[in-house]
Amino acid sequence: MSPKVIPIFVPQANQAPGCGAKGGAGKSGCGSSAGEHDLPPEVWAKVKDHPCYSEQAHHHFARMHVAVAPACNIQCNYCNRKYDCANESRPGVVSEKLTPELAAKKVLAVAAEIPQLSVVGIAGPGDALANPDKTFRTFNLIQKEAPDIKLCLSTNGLMLPDHVQAIADLNVDHVTITINMVDPEVGEQIYPWIYYNRKRWKGRDAARILGERQMEGLEMLTAKGILVKVNSVMIPGVNDRHLAEVNQAVKSRGAFLHNIMPLISDPAHGTHYGLTGQRGPTPQELKELQDSCEGGMNLMRHCRQCRADAVGLLGEDRGAEFGTDKIAAMDVAYDPEPRLAYREFVERERSDQDAARASELAALSGQAGDEKVLVAVTTKGGGRINQHFGHAGEFQIYELSNAGSKFVGHRKVENYCQGGWGEEDILEDVTAAIKDCAAVFTSKIGLCPRKDLATAGIEVVDGYAHEYIESSLIAWFRQRTESAQPAASVA
Amino acid sequence: MPYKIISSTCTACTACEPVCPNVAIREKNGTYIIDPKKCTECEGEDPQCVEVCPVDGCVVVDKSLPRYAA
Numbered sequence: 001m002s003p004k005v006i007p008i009f010v011p012q013a014n015q016a017p018g019c020g021a022k023g024g025a026g027k028s029g030c031g032s033s034a035g036e037h038d039l040p041p042e043v044w045a046k047v048k049d050h051p052c053y054s055e056q057a058h059h060h061f062a063r064m065h066v067a068v069a070p071a072c073n074i075q076c077n078y079c080n081r082k083y084d085c086a087n088e089s090r091p092g093v094v095s096e097k098l099t100p101e102l103a104a105k106k107v108l109a110v111a112a113e114i115p116q117l118s119v120v121g122i123a124g125p126g127d128a129l130a131n132p133d134k135t136f137r138t139f140n141l142i143q144k145e146a147p148d149i150k151l152c153l154s155t156n157g158l159m160l161p162d163h164v165q166a167i168a169d170l171n172v173d174h175v176t177i178t179i180n181m182v183d184p185e186v187g188e189q190i191y192p193w194i195y196y197n198r199k200r201w202k203g204r205d206a207a208r209i210l211g212e213r214q215m216e217g218l219e220m221l222t223a224k225g226i227l228v229k230v231n232s233v234m235i236p237g238v239n240d241r242h243l244a245e246v247n248q249a250v251k252s253r254g255a256f257l258h259n260i261m262p263l264i265s266d267p268a269h270g271t272h273y274g275l276t277g278q279r280g281p282t283p284q285e286l287k288e289l290q291d292s293c294e295g296g297m298n299l300m301r302h303c304r305q306c307r308a309d310a311v312g313l314l315g316e317d318r319g320a321e322f323g324t325d326k327i328a329a330m331d332v333a334y335d336p337e338p339r340l341a342y343r344e345f346v347e348r349e350r351s352d353q354d355a356a357r358a359s360e361l362a363a364l365s366g367q368a369g370d371e372k373v374l375v376a377v378t379t380k381g382g383g384r385i386n387q388h389f390g391h392a393g394e395f396q397i398y399e400l401s402n403a404g405s406k407f408v409g410h411r412k413v414e415n416y417c418q419g420g421w422g423e424e425d426i427l428e429d430v431t432a433a434i435k436d437c438a439a440v441f442t443s444k445i446g447l448c449p450r451k452d453l454a455t456a457g458i459e460v461v462d463g464y465a466h467e468y469i470e471s472s473l474i475a476w477f478r479q480r481t482e483s484a485q486p487a488a489s490v491a
Numbered sequence: 492m493p494y495k496i497i498s499s500t501c502t503a504c505t506a507c508e509p510v511c512p513n514v515a516i517r518e519k520n521g522t523y524i525i526d527p528k529k530c531t532e533c534e535g536e537d538p539q540c541v542e543v544c545p546v547d548g549c550v551v552v553d554k555s556l557p558r559y560a561a
Contacts, residue, residue, distance in 0.1 A: 070502075070503070070504045070505050070506075071504050071505045071506035071509075071543075072504065072506065072545060073506070073543065075545060097503075126504055126506070130506065131505070195506075195510075195542055195543045198510070198536065198537075198539060198542070199536075199537060199542065200537065200542040200543075
Protein backbone atom coordinates (compact mmCIF):
# COMPACT_ATOMS: atom_id res chain seq x y z
CA MET A 1 0.00 0.00 0.00
CA SER A 2 1.58 3.28 -1.01
CA PRO A 3 1.83 6.00 1.61
CA LYS A 4 -0.36 9.02 1.03
CA VAL A 5 1.25 12.39 0.48
CA ILE A 6 -0.97 14.41 2.75
CA PRO A 7 -1.36 12.91 6.21
CA ILE A 8 -4.93 13.13 7.35
CA PHE A 9 -6.42 12.22 10.66
CA VAL A 10 -8.10 8.83 10.59
CA PRO A 11 -10.92 8.46 13.10
CA GLN A 12 -10.18 4.78 13.72
CA ALA A 13 -12.86 4.15 16.29
CA ASN A 14 -15.54 5.56 14.09
CA GLN A 15 -14.87 3.80 10.84
CA ALA A 16 -18.06 2.22 9.68
CA PRO A 17 -17.76 -1.54 9.34
CA GLY A 18 -17.64 -3.00 5.88
CA CYS A 19 -16.38 0.14 4.21
CA GLY A 20 -13.65 -0.01 1.64
CA ALA A 21 -11.35 2.39 3.47
CA LYS A 22 -7.76 1.28 3.09
CA GLY A 23 -4.91 2.14 5.44
CA GLY A 24 -3.94 5.77 5.17
CA ALA A 25 -7.26 6.75 3.75
CA GLY A 26 -8.82 9.96 4.98
CA LYS A 27 -12.49 9.57 5.40
CA SER A 28 -14.07 6.19 5.10
CA GLY A 29 -14.47 4.80 1.60
CA CYS A 30 -18.21 4.85 1.66
CA GLY A 31 -20.31 7.94 1.63
CA SER A 32 -21.01 10.24 -1.21
CA SER A 33 -18.15 12.57 -0.40
CA ALA A 34 -15.48 10.07 -1.42
CA GLY A 35 -12.49 12.29 -2.05
CA GLU A 36 -8.96 12.09 -3.33
CA HIS A 37 -7.77 9.84 -0.54
CA ASP A 38 -10.60 7.36 -0.79
CA LEU A 39 -10.23 6.40 -4.43
CA PRO A 40 -7.58 4.86 -6.68
CA PRO A 41 -5.74 7.70 -8.46
CA GLU A 42 -7.01 6.78 -11.93
CA VAL A 43 -10.59 6.86 -10.70
CA TRP A 44 -10.08 10.11 -8.81
CA ALA A 45 -8.68 11.70 -11.99
CA LYS A 46 -11.89 10.80 -13.78
CA VAL A 47 -14.33 11.99 -11.15
CA LYS A 48 -12.63 14.92 -9.46
CA ASP A 49 -14.17 17.53 -11.77
CA HIS A 50 -17.47 15.75 -12.34
CA PRO A 51 -20.23 17.29 -10.22
CA CYS A 52 -22.47 14.23 -10.45
CA TYR A 53 -19.82 11.63 -9.62
CA SER A 54 -18.12 13.47 -6.79
CA GLU A 55 -19.86 15.25 -3.96
CA GLN A 56 -16.72 17.39 -3.55
CA ALA A 57 -16.74 18.40 -7.20
CA HIS A 58 -20.36 19.46 -7.07
CA HIS A 59 -19.42 22.51 -5.02
CA HIS A 60 -17.06 23.72 -7.73
CA PHE A 61 -18.03 22.42 -11.13
CA ALA A 62 -21.02 22.81 -13.41
CA ARG A 63 -22.73 20.46 -15.81
CA MET A 64 -25.04 20.89 -18.71
CA HIS A 65 -27.43 18.56 -20.45
CA VAL A 66 -28.15 18.92 -24.14
CA ALA A 67 -31.58 17.69 -25.13
CA VAL A 68 -30.79 16.04 -28.45
CA ALA A 69 -32.43 12.68 -27.70
CA PRO A 70 -36.23 12.97 -27.71
CA ALA A 71 -37.15 9.38 -28.59
CA CYS A 72 -37.46 6.60 -26.06
CA ASN A 73 -37.78 2.84 -26.36
CA ILE A 74 -39.42 1.96 -23.07
CA GLN A 75 -42.34 3.28 -21.05
CA CYS A 76 -41.81 3.91 -17.36
CA ASN A 77 -44.70 4.47 -15.00
CA TYR A 78 -42.97 7.50 -13.46
CA CYS A 79 -42.36 9.27 -16.76
CA ASN A 80 -44.52 11.30 -19.10
CA ARG A 81 -42.79 13.32 -21.77
CA LYS A 82 -45.92 15.00 -23.05
CA TYR A 83 -45.55 18.08 -20.91
CA ASP A 84 -42.97 20.78 -20.81
CA CYS A 85 -42.81 23.55 -18.29
CA ALA A 86 -39.98 26.06 -18.00
CA ASN A 87 -40.54 26.31 -14.25
CA GLU A 88 -40.40 22.64 -13.52
CA SER A 89 -37.28 20.78 -12.67
CA ARG A 90 -37.27 17.03 -12.98
CA PRO A 91 -35.80 14.42 -15.30
CA GLY A 92 -37.40 14.08 -18.71
CA VAL A 93 -38.55 17.68 -18.79
CA VAL A 94 -37.10 19.95 -21.44
CA SER A 95 -38.10 23.19 -23.13
CA GLU A 96 -36.48 22.92 -26.52
CA LYS A 97 -35.17 19.99 -28.50
CA LEU A 98 -31.81 20.60 -30.14
CA THR A 99 -30.07 19.37 -33.27
CA PRO A 100 -26.54 18.01 -32.72
CA GLU A 101 -25.05 21.08 -34.46
CA LEU A 102 -26.98 23.53 -32.33
CA ALA A 103 -26.22 21.50 -29.21
CA ALA A 104 -22.47 21.69 -29.88
CA LYS A 105 -22.76 25.43 -30.39
CA LYS A 106 -24.71 25.77 -27.16
CA VAL A 107 -21.96 23.91 -25.31
CA LEU A 108 -19.34 26.36 -26.59
CA ALA A 109 -21.53 29.34 -25.67
CA VAL A 110 -22.06 28.03 -22.15
CA ALA A 111 -18.36 27.16 -21.79
CA ALA A 112 -17.47 30.74 -22.67
CA GLU A 113 -19.91 32.12 -20.11
CA ILE A 114 -19.49 29.60 -17.25
CA PRO A 115 -15.85 28.62 -16.60
CA GLN A 116 -17.04 26.04 -14.06
CA LEU A 117 -18.45 23.92 -16.89
CA SER A 118 -16.64 20.58 -16.88
CA VAL A 119 -19.20 18.07 -18.11
CA VAL A 120 -21.72 17.74 -20.91
CA GLY A 121 -24.26 14.99 -20.66
CA ILE A 122 -27.04 13.63 -22.81
CA ALA A 123 -29.92 12.54 -20.65
CA GLY A 124 -32.91 12.63 -22.90
CA PRO A 125 -35.60 13.83 -22.63
CA GLY A 126 -35.95 10.33 -24.13
CA ASP A 127 -33.11 7.83 -24.02
CA ALA A 128 -29.63 8.74 -25.24
CA LEU A 129 -29.16 5.33 -26.89
CA ALA A 130 -32.60 5.23 -28.48
CA ASN A 131 -31.21 8.14 -30.51
CA PRO A 132 -27.68 6.84 -31.15
CA ASP A 133 -27.00 8.88 -34.30
CA LYS A 134 -27.90 12.18 -32.67
CA THR A 135 -26.14 11.34 -29.42
CA PHE A 136 -22.85 10.25 -30.97
CA ARG A 137 -22.85 13.03 -33.58
CA THR A 138 -23.25 15.57 -30.77
CA PHE A 139 -20.37 14.03 -28.83
CA ASN A 140 -18.21 14.00 -31.95
CA LEU A 141 -18.76 17.70 -32.57
CA ILE A 142 -18.13 18.67 -28.95
CA GLN A 143 -14.98 16.59 -28.73
CA LYS A 144 -13.60 18.21 -31.88
CA GLU A 145 -14.27 21.74 -30.67
CA ALA A 146 -13.74 21.48 -26.91
CA PRO A 147 -11.67 18.42 -26.06
CA ASP A 148 -11.25 19.37 -22.39
CA ILE A 149 -14.97 18.90 -21.66
CA LYS A 150 -15.93 15.52 -20.29
CA LEU A 151 -18.75 13.63 -21.96
CA CYS A 152 -21.30 11.47 -20.26
CA LEU A 153 -24.64 9.91 -21.03
CA SER A 154 -27.64 8.43 -19.30
CA THR A 155 -29.56 5.44 -20.56
CA ASN A 156 -32.18 2.94 -19.55
CA GLY A 157 -29.73 0.30 -20.76
CA LEU A 158 -31.96 -1.47 -23.26
CA MET A 159 -29.71 -0.71 -26.25
CA LEU A 160 -26.50 -0.34 -24.24
CA PRO A 161 -24.74 -3.59 -25.24
CA ASP A 162 -24.94 -2.54 -28.92
CA HIS A 163 -23.18 0.77 -28.29
CA VAL A 164 -20.48 0.06 -25.72
CA GLN A 165 -17.75 0.13 -28.39
CA ALA A 166 -18.92 3.51 -29.74
CA ILE A 167 -19.01 4.86 -26.19
CA ALA A 168 -15.45 3.71 -25.58
CA ASP A 169 -14.24 5.05 -28.95
CA LEU A 170 -15.55 8.52 -28.12
CA ASN A 171 -13.85 8.49 -24.70
CA VAL A 172 -17.15 8.86 -22.91
CA ASP A 173 -15.95 7.79 -19.51
CA HIS A 174 -19.08 8.19 -17.47
CA VAL A 175 -22.28 6.32 -18.17
CA THR A 176 -25.39 6.32 -16.00
CA ILE A 177 -27.81 3.41 -16.22
CA THR A 178 -31.21 3.64 -14.58
CA ILE A 179 -31.79 0.27 -12.94
CA ASN A 180 -34.91 -0.01 -10.81
CA MET A 181 -35.10 -3.78 -10.49
CA VAL A 182 -33.35 -7.07 -11.11
CA ASP A 183 -36.49 -9.15 -10.65
CA PRO A 184 -39.02 -9.16 -13.54
CA GLU A 185 -41.84 -9.54 -11.02
CA VAL A 186 -40.94 -6.15 -9.62
CA GLY A 187 -40.12 -4.79 -13.07
CA GLU A 188 -43.54 -5.46 -14.53
CA GLN A 189 -44.99 -3.01 -11.99
CA ILE A 190 -42.63 -0.29 -13.20
CA TYR A 191 -42.43 -0.82 -16.97
CA PRO A 192 -45.69 -1.38 -18.88
CA TRP A 193 -43.78 -2.04 -22.11
CA ILE A 194 -40.50 -1.89 -24.00
CA TYR A 195 -39.80 -1.70 -27.75
CA TYR A 196 -37.10 -4.18 -28.65
CA ASN A 197 -36.23 -6.12 -31.82
CA ARG A 198 -39.08 -4.56 -33.77
CA LYS A 199 -41.67 -5.63 -31.25
CA ARG A 200 -43.49 -4.21 -28.26
CA TRP A 201 -42.97 -6.46 -25.24
CA LYS A 202 -45.19 -6.26 -22.20
CA GLY A 203 -45.35 -7.45 -18.62
CA ARG A 204 -42.77 -9.83 -17.22
CA ASP A 205 -41.15 -10.49 -20.61
CA ALA A 206 -40.46 -6.78 -21.03
CA ALA A 207 -38.91 -6.51 -17.58
CA ARG A 208 -36.85 -9.67 -18.08
CA ILE A 209 -35.36 -8.46 -21.40
CA LEU A 210 -34.66 -5.00 -19.99
CA GLY A 211 -33.01 -6.44 -16.87
CA GLU A 212 -30.79 -8.78 -18.86
CA ARG A 213 -29.70 -6.04 -21.26
CA GLN A 214 -28.93 -3.69 -18.35
CA MET A 215 -26.70 -6.23 -16.60
CA GLU A 216 -24.96 -7.15 -19.85
CA GLY A 217 -24.30 -3.49 -20.66
CA LEU A 218 -23.05 -2.77 -17.15
CA GLU A 219 -20.59 -5.66 -17.28
CA MET A 220 -19.35 -4.63 -20.73
CA LEU A 221 -18.74 -1.05 -19.62
CA THR A 222 -16.89 -1.88 -16.42
CA ALA A 223 -14.77 -4.41 -18.34
CA LYS A 224 -13.62 -1.49 -20.48
CA GLY A 225 -12.84 0.65 -17.44
CA ILE A 226 -15.71 3.06 -18.05
CA LEU A 227 -17.18 4.43 -14.83
CA VAL A 228 -20.79 3.50 -14.34
CA LYS A 229 -23.24 5.22 -12.06
CA VAL A 230 -26.50 3.41 -11.40
CA ASN A 231 -29.61 5.47 -10.80
CA SER A 232 -32.55 3.85 -9.04
CA VAL A 233 -35.92 5.41 -8.46
CA MET A 234 -37.26 4.49 -5.02
CA ILE A 235 -40.96 3.64 -5.34
CA PRO A 236 -42.53 2.83 -1.96
CA GLY A 237 -44.42 -0.46 -2.01
CA VAL A 238 -43.01 -1.40 -5.42
CA ASN A 239 -39.22 -1.60 -5.27
CA ASP A 240 -38.20 0.00 -1.97
CA ARG A 241 -37.44 -3.34 -0.32
CA HIS A 242 -35.96 -4.68 -3.53
CA LEU A 243 -33.35 -1.94 -4.02
CA ALA A 244 -30.90 -3.50 -1.56
CA GLU A 245 -30.82 -6.49 -3.93
CA VAL A 246 -30.30 -4.14 -6.88
CA ASN A 247 -27.48 -2.51 -4.94
CA GLN A 248 -25.78 -5.90 -4.49
CA ALA A 249 -26.26 -6.82 -8.15
CA VAL A 250 -24.75 -3.61 -9.52
CA LYS A 251 -21.98 -3.50 -6.94
CA SER A 252 -20.86 -7.02 -7.83
CA ARG A 253 -20.76 -6.04 -11.50
CA GLY A 254 -18.44 -3.13 -10.84
CA ALA A 255 -20.72 -0.07 -10.77
CA PHE A 256 -18.85 2.85 -9.25
CA LEU A 257 -21.67 4.80 -7.66
CA HIS A 258 -25.27 4.11 -6.70
CA ASN A 259 -27.74 6.96 -6.73
CA ILE A 260 -31.03 6.11 -5.09
CA MET A 261 -33.49 8.87 -5.93
CA PRO A 262 -37.01 9.49 -4.63
CA LEU A 263 -39.96 8.97 -6.95
CA ILE A 264 -41.39 12.30 -8.06
CA SER A 265 -45.12 11.81 -8.28
CA ASP A 266 -47.82 14.38 -8.89
CA PRO A 267 -51.15 14.01 -10.72
CA ALA A 268 -50.35 17.25 -12.60
CA HIS A 269 -47.37 15.56 -14.26
CA GLY A 270 -49.69 13.09 -15.98
CA THR A 271 -47.54 10.07 -15.15
CA HIS A 272 -49.13 6.70 -14.42
CA TYR A 273 -47.90 6.82 -10.82
CA GLY A 274 -49.02 10.44 -10.49
CA LEU A 275 -52.50 9.67 -11.75
CA THR A 276 -52.93 6.51 -9.68
CA GLY A 277 -51.83 8.10 -6.42
CA GLN A 278 -48.54 6.22 -5.99
CA ARG A 279 -46.62 8.26 -3.44
CA GLY A 280 -42.93 9.06 -3.33
CA PRO A 281 -40.79 8.26 -0.28
CA THR A 282 -40.32 10.70 2.59
CA PRO A 283 -36.81 12.15 3.04
CA GLN A 284 -36.44 9.92 6.13
CA GLU A 285 -37.39 6.74 4.21
CA LEU A 286 -34.95 7.68 1.47
CA LYS A 287 -32.11 8.31 3.91
CA GLU A 288 -32.78 5.02 5.73
CA LEU A 289 -32.54 3.07 2.49
CA GLN A 290 -29.42 4.96 1.43
CA ASP A 291 -27.82 4.32 4.81
CA SER A 292 -28.60 0.61 4.59
CA CYS A 293 -27.02 0.32 1.12
CA GLU A 294 -23.91 2.28 1.96
CA GLY A 295 -21.46 -0.43 3.02
CA GLY A 296 -18.63 -0.91 0.54
CA MET A 297 -20.01 1.25 -2.23
CA ASN A 298 -20.13 4.94 -2.96
CA LEU A 299 -23.60 6.26 -2.60
CA MET A 300 -24.70 9.50 -4.15
CA ARG A 301 -26.69 11.88 -1.98
CA HIS A 302 -26.27 15.16 -3.78
CA CYS A 303 -28.38 14.40 -6.86
CA ARG A 304 -30.79 17.21 -7.73
CA GLN A 305 -32.81 15.17 -10.28
CA CYS A 306 -32.29 17.90 -12.82
CA ARG A 307 -33.96 18.60 -16.12
CA ALA A 308 -32.77 17.06 -19.37
CA ASP A 309 -31.62 20.53 -20.46
CA ALA A 310 -30.24 21.88 -17.17
CA VAL A 311 -27.23 24.23 -17.20
CA GLY A 312 -25.03 25.32 -14.28
CA LEU A 313 -23.93 24.14 -10.85
CA LEU A 314 -26.13 21.42 -9.37
CA GLY A 315 -28.99 23.13 -7.59
CA GLU A 316 -29.05 26.04 -10.02
CA ASP A 317 -30.38 26.10 -13.56
CA ARG A 318 -29.25 28.76 -15.98
CA GLY A 319 -30.77 27.00 -18.99
CA ALA A 320 -33.15 29.89 -19.65
CA GLU A 321 -30.16 32.14 -20.41
CA PHE A 322 -29.22 29.95 -23.36
CA GLY A 323 -32.33 29.66 -25.50
CA THR A 324 -32.15 28.15 -28.97
CA ASP A 325 -32.83 31.41 -30.83
CA LYS A 326 -30.16 33.19 -28.87
CA ILE A 327 -27.61 30.44 -29.50
CA ALA A 328 -28.39 30.24 -33.21
CA ALA A 329 -27.75 33.97 -33.61
CA MET A 330 -24.56 33.89 -31.54
CA ASP A 331 -20.97 34.02 -32.69
CA VAL A 332 -19.07 31.75 -30.32
CA ALA A 333 -15.32 31.37 -30.06
CA TYR A 334 -13.75 28.56 -28.09
CA ASP A 335 -11.23 29.63 -25.48
CA PRO A 336 -10.09 27.04 -22.94
CA GLU A 337 -7.98 29.52 -20.95
CA PRO A 338 -10.54 30.76 -18.41
CA ARG A 339 -11.59 27.18 -17.64
CA LEU A 340 -7.99 26.10 -17.20
CA ALA A 341 -7.37 29.02 -14.84
CA TYR A 342 -10.53 28.13 -12.92
CA ARG A 343 -9.42 24.51 -12.54
CA GLU A 344 -6.09 25.63 -11.12
CA PHE A 345 -7.91 27.88 -8.68
CA VAL A 346 -10.13 24.98 -7.58
CA GLU A 347 -7.10 22.74 -7.04
CA ARG A 348 -5.67 25.32 -4.62
CA GLU A 349 -9.01 25.83 -2.90
CA ARG A 350 -9.43 22.10 -2.49
CA SER A 351 -6.08 21.52 -0.86
CA ASP A 352 -6.77 24.50 1.43
CA GLN A 353 -10.15 23.08 2.36
CA ASP A 354 -8.67 19.63 2.87
CA ALA A 355 -6.02 21.01 5.20
CA ALA A 356 -8.54 23.11 7.13
CA ARG A 357 -10.82 20.11 7.57
CA ALA A 358 -7.92 17.88 8.61
CA SER A 359 -6.79 20.27 11.30
CA GLU A 360 -10.31 20.64 12.68
CA LEU A 361 -10.70 16.86 12.63
CA ALA A 362 -7.48 16.51 14.58
CA ALA A 363 -8.79 18.94 17.19
CA LEU A 364 -11.96 16.89 17.40
CA SER A 365 -10.15 13.63 17.96
CA GLY A 366 -10.52 11.94 21.29
CA GLN A 367 -13.78 13.66 22.16
CA ALA A 368 -16.23 11.49 23.94
CA GLY A 369 -19.84 10.97 22.96
CA ASP A 370 -21.64 9.42 20.04
CA GLU A 371 -24.00 12.26 19.37
CA LYS A 372 -25.03 12.90 15.77
CA VAL A 373 -26.60 16.17 14.72
CA LEU A 374 -27.91 17.47 11.43
CA VAL A 375 -27.17 21.02 10.35
CA ALA A 376 -28.27 23.05 7.33
CA VAL A 377 -25.99 25.26 5.23
CA THR A 378 -26.75 27.99 2.69
CA THR A 379 -24.16 28.15 -0.08
CA LYS A 380 -23.76 29.50 -3.59
CA GLY A 381 -21.01 26.97 -4.29
CA GLY A 382 -17.25 26.82 -3.91
CA GLY A 383 -17.54 24.84 -0.67
CA ARG A 384 -18.15 27.99 1.38
CA ILE A 385 -20.94 29.33 3.60
CA ASN A 386 -21.58 32.23 1.28
CA GLN A 387 -25.30 32.64 0.73
CA HIS A 388 -27.78 34.96 2.39
CA PHE A 389 -30.47 32.99 4.23
CA GLY A 390 -33.26 34.69 2.30
CA HIS A 391 -31.71 33.89 -1.06
CA ALA A 392 -31.36 30.17 -0.47
CA GLY A 393 -33.31 28.00 -2.90
CA GLU A 394 -32.07 24.92 -1.08
CA PHE A 395 -30.24 23.92 2.08
CA GLN A 396 -27.34 21.50 2.09
CA ILE A 397 -27.64 19.09 5.00
CA TYR A 398 -24.62 17.72 6.86
CA GLU A 399 -24.47 15.14 9.60
CA LEU A 400 -21.94 15.94 12.32
CA SER A 401 -20.45 13.44 14.74
CA ASN A 402 -17.11 12.65 16.28
CA ALA A 403 -16.15 11.15 12.92
CA GLY A 404 -16.41 14.59 11.35
CA SER A 405 -18.86 15.97 8.84
CA LYS A 406 -20.79 14.11 6.19
CA PHE A 407 -22.93 15.53 3.44
CA VAL A 408 -26.27 13.71 3.60
CA GLY A 409 -28.54 15.58 1.21
CA HIS A 410 -30.26 18.78 0.31
CA ARG A 411 -33.70 20.27 0.87
CA LYS A 412 -35.33 22.48 -1.69
CA VAL A 413 -37.26 25.54 -0.54
CA GLU A 414 -38.71 28.68 -2.06
CA ASN A 415 -36.58 31.81 -1.71
CA TYR A 416 -37.74 33.55 1.43
CA CYS A 417 -36.46 36.99 0.52
CA GLN A 418 -38.44 38.75 -2.22
CA GLY A 419 -36.20 41.77 -2.72
CA GLY A 420 -36.06 43.51 0.63
CA TRP A 421 -39.13 42.02 2.27
CA GLY A 422 -39.92 38.53 3.38
CA GLU A 423 -42.98 36.32 3.00
CA GLU A 424 -44.20 34.88 6.27
CA ASP A 425 -45.81 31.81 4.66
CA ILE A 426 -42.61 30.90 2.89
CA LEU A 427 -40.63 31.32 6.09
CA GLU A 428 -42.88 28.76 7.76
CA ASP A 429 -42.18 26.26 4.96
CA VAL A 430 -38.45 26.96 5.18
CA THR A 431 -38.45 26.36 8.91
CA ALA A 432 -40.43 23.14 8.45
CA ALA A 433 -37.96 21.91 5.81
CA ILE A 434 -35.05 22.03 8.28
CA LYS A 435 -36.89 21.34 11.52
CA ASP A 436 -34.74 18.28 12.24
CA CYS A 437 -31.56 20.39 12.10
CA ALA A 438 -29.86 21.72 15.21
CA ALA A 439 -28.50 24.77 13.44
CA VAL A 440 -28.46 26.65 10.17
CA PHE A 441 -25.20 28.12 8.89
CA THR A 442 -25.60 31.17 6.70
CA SER A 443 -23.66 34.23 5.61
CA LYS A 444 -26.33 36.72 6.62
CA ILE A 445 -29.89 36.64 7.97
CA GLY A 446 -32.60 39.16 8.84
CA LEU A 447 -33.96 39.74 12.35
CA CYS A 448 -37.37 38.28 11.68
CA PRO A 449 -36.32 34.84 10.37
CA ARG A 450 -33.65 34.70 13.07
CA LYS A 451 -36.35 34.99 15.71
CA ASP A 452 -38.63 32.46 14.06
CA LEU A 453 -35.84 29.92 13.73
CA ALA A 454 -34.92 30.41 17.38
CA THR A 455 -38.55 29.77 18.32
CA ALA A 456 -38.41 26.54 16.31
CA GLY A 457 -35.30 25.54 18.25
CA ILE A 458 -32.90 25.98 15.35
CA GLU A 459 -29.73 27.86 16.19
CA VAL A 460 -28.64 30.50 13.66
CA VAL A 461 -24.90 30.56 13.03
CA ASP A 462 -23.58 33.45 10.94
CA GLY A 463 -20.16 33.70 12.57
CA TYR A 464 -18.58 31.54 9.85
CA ALA A 465 -19.78 33.69 6.95
CA HIS A 466 -17.74 33.06 3.79
CA GLU A 467 -15.62 30.40 5.52
CA TYR A 468 -15.21 26.81 4.27
CA ILE A 469 -18.24 24.66 5.02
CA GLU A 470 -16.76 21.48 6.46
CA SER A 471 -14.03 22.93 8.68
CA SER A 472 -16.53 25.45 10.08
CA LEU A 473 -19.09 22.76 10.86
CA ILE A 474 -16.55 20.57 12.62
CA ALA A 475 -15.22 23.53 14.64
CA TRP A 476 -18.76 24.46 15.68
CA PHE A 477 -19.56 20.86 16.60
CA ARG A 478 -16.41 20.58 18.73
CA GLN A 479 -17.18 23.77 20.65
CA ARG A 480 -20.77 22.69 21.10
CA THR A 481 -19.76 19.31 22.52
CA GLU A 482 -17.14 20.91 24.77
CA SER A 483 -19.55 23.41 26.26
CA ALA A 484 -22.15 20.67 26.78
CA GLN A 485 -19.85 18.53 28.94
CA PRO A 486 -17.28 20.94 30.42
CA ALA A 487 -16.56 19.10 33.62
CA ALA A 488 -16.32 15.52 32.39
CA SER A 489 -12.66 15.35 31.42
CA VAL A 490 -11.40 17.94 33.93
CA ALA A 491 -12.69 16.07 36.94
CA MET B 492 -55.90 1.30 -44.88
CA PRO B 493 -52.67 3.04 -43.96
CA TYR B 494 -51.84 4.42 -40.53
CA LYS B 495 -52.01 8.10 -39.66
CA ILE B 496 -50.68 10.19 -36.80
CA ILE B 497 -53.09 12.31 -34.77
CA SER B 498 -51.07 15.50 -34.71
CA SER B 499 -52.82 16.99 -31.68
CA THR B 500 -51.46 14.22 -29.45
CA CYS B 501 -48.08 13.70 -31.21
CA THR B 502 -45.22 14.87 -28.99
CA ALA B 503 -42.78 14.95 -31.91
CA CYS B 504 -40.48 12.62 -30.00
CA THR B 505 -39.11 11.27 -33.32
CA ALA B 506 -39.24 7.62 -32.21
CA CYS B 507 -41.41 6.45 -35.14
CA GLU B 508 -39.40 8.00 -37.95
CA PRO B 509 -36.35 5.69 -37.92
CA VAL B 510 -38.27 2.48 -37.16
CA CYS B 511 -40.57 2.70 -40.20
CA PRO B 512 -39.41 0.02 -42.64
CA ASN B 513 -40.97 1.90 -45.55
CA VAL B 514 -39.44 5.34 -44.85
CA ALA B 515 -43.00 6.64 -44.86
CA ILE B 516 -42.70 8.96 -41.84
CA ARG B 517 -41.30 12.47 -41.81
CA GLU B 518 -41.50 15.68 -39.84
CA LYS B 519 -43.83 18.41 -41.02
CA ASN B 520 -44.45 21.68 -39.19
CA GLY B 521 -43.37 20.44 -35.78
CA THR B 522 -45.28 17.16 -35.93
CA TYR B 523 -44.86 13.88 -37.82
CA ILE B 524 -46.85 12.57 -40.75
CA ILE B 525 -47.18 9.21 -42.50
CA ASP B 526 -47.18 9.14 -46.29
CA PRO B 527 -50.23 6.94 -47.06
CA LYS B 528 -48.73 5.97 -50.41
CA LYS B 529 -45.73 4.39 -48.71
CA CYS B 530 -47.39 2.86 -45.61
CA THR B 531 -47.81 -0.91 -45.96
CA GLU B 532 -49.25 -1.33 -42.45
CA CYS B 533 -46.07 -3.36 -41.91
CA GLU B 534 -47.77 -6.39 -43.45
CA GLY B 535 -46.63 -9.58 -41.77
CA GLU B 536 -45.42 -7.94 -38.55
CA ASP B 537 -46.70 -5.50 -35.94
CA PRO B 538 -46.99 -1.90 -37.18
CA GLN B 539 -43.69 -0.42 -36.03
CA CYS B 540 -44.88 3.16 -35.51
CA VAL B 541 -47.73 1.97 -33.26
CA GLU B 542 -45.37 -0.33 -31.33
CA VAL B 543 -42.86 2.42 -30.51
CA CYS B 544 -45.20 5.41 -30.00
CA PRO B 545 -45.33 6.49 -26.33
CA VAL B 546 -48.79 8.05 -26.64
CA ASP B 547 -51.74 5.66 -26.61
CA GLY B 548 -54.07 6.22 -29.55
CA CYS B 549 -51.77 8.64 -31.37
CA VAL B 550 -51.13 6.38 -34.37
CA VAL B 551 -54.34 4.92 -35.79
CA VAL B 552 -55.66 3.31 -38.95
CA ASP B 553 -56.93 5.86 -41.45
CA LYS B 554 -60.24 4.30 -42.42
CA SER B 555 -60.91 6.91 -45.08
CA LEU B 556 -58.19 5.48 -47.30
CA PRO B 557 -58.01 2.12 -49.08
CA ARG B 558 -55.59 -0.65 -48.18
CA TYR B 559 -52.07 -0.45 -49.48
CA ALA B 560 -51.65 -2.36 -52.74
CA ALA B 561 -48.19 -3.20 -54.00
